[in-house]
Amino acid sequence: MEKKNKEEQLLKSLDGIQKAPAPDFFYAKLRAKMEANIAAEKPGLFILRPAYLTSLLGIFLLVNIITFIQLQQSTRIKAVTKKENVATIESFAADYQLKSEAVYE
Numbered sequence: 001m002e003k004k005n006k007e008e009q010l011l012k013s014l015d016g017i018q019k020a021p022a023p024d025f026f027y028a029k030l031r032a033k034m035e036a037n038i039a040a041e042k043p044g045l046f047i048l049r050p051a052y053l054t055s056l057l058g059i060f061l062l063v064n065i066i067t068f069i070q071l072q073q074s075t076r077i078k079a080v081t082k083k084e085n086v087a088t089i090e091s092f093a094a095d096y097q098l099k100s101e102a103v104y105e
Helices: 002-015 026-041 050-084 089-095
Strands: none
Touching: none
């Protein structure tokens, strides 16, 4: 019984409640603040958008692959030229038109 009485008292106390009036120009000020926030958020960094990130990462990856391939080719060419330009006694003798006979006796 006591619970019912408390509940009824609470409900009766709510009967006299009226809608609270908003201050003058409240909605106009609120709308202006919301529009200002939207305008401030728009010029964000366009670089952080997924389409730009994907294209930038693709270009970066392509440049890295091209650089890696060229580096591999240049090291192969250097290795081949090192093998061809080995300074041996025979090549030295041929350059200076000398005989390359080895005398070990």
